[in-house]
Amino acid sequence: MSIMRSADRRARQRLSPQERTDAILAAAAGAFTSTTYDQVSVSGVAVAAGASEALVYRYFENKSGLYTAVVREQLDRLAARQREAVAALRPGTSARDQVRVTIEAVLDHVRAVQAAWASPFFTGAYEPAAVQSLRRQYRQDFVASLTDQLQNPGYRRAHLAIVGFLGYLGAAAQQWVDDGCPDADRGPLVEAALGALQGALGDWGSLRPPA
DSSP states (O other): OHHHHHHHHHHHHHSOHHHHHHHHHHHHHHHHHHSOGGGOOHHHHHHHHTSOHHHHHHHOSSHHHHHHHHHHHHHHHHHHHHHHHHHTSOTTOOHHHHHHHHHHHHHHHHHHHOOGGGSTTOOOTTOOHHHHHHHHHHHHHHHHHHHTTBSSTTOHHHHHHHHHHHHHHHHHHHHHHHTTOOHHHHHHHHHHHHHHHHHHHSOGGGBOOOO
16 A cells, blocks of 8 residues: 555655646636536546645645636636637728637537536626636626627627626526537527627627627
8 A cells, every 4th residue: 555655655756846736726626517516526636636735735726726727717718719810800800700619619618518617698696706706707708809899889788688688698508508509500590699699799890800
């Protein structure tokens, strides 16, 4: 038994700090996906990560901090995916297609993770306040990214249309996840979300196409 423990300690030491952090975050993501926040234990995450509980606490202050880091990582990935999708569009692409690729990025993200906590629109009963702040910040940044594309930045109706669009997208994306992310529903969901924004805006001309 002592030989095995020594081997475990040596294996842990082979990982760089970044590798260790990544391993802990991956294990935590799996734990938060398989059960609710209040049921996850730091000791369980440590076992899954091949680390000691004390080592997890060396990198993360507590379970709340660990969960916040896991959610932040996912939201950062989503935001980066959306930026890359828009940047890949050709100059002169329509504003509608700009919004379309951001919607598709959200759906690709929630399908890849298949967990409610990874969605920027999720609200969990046991979640730390810091995590809800992260989600709010993501949504605010998303609204701001579209508002910046308005032909008339002071057009209040357009701003409210964008805010309402995010609410629709969040509800529709969550329903899609609950239904198992069926491929047949992906296209209709994208079109419905685009229609919701267009109807609220009144005209796609309110948005500038990508430069």
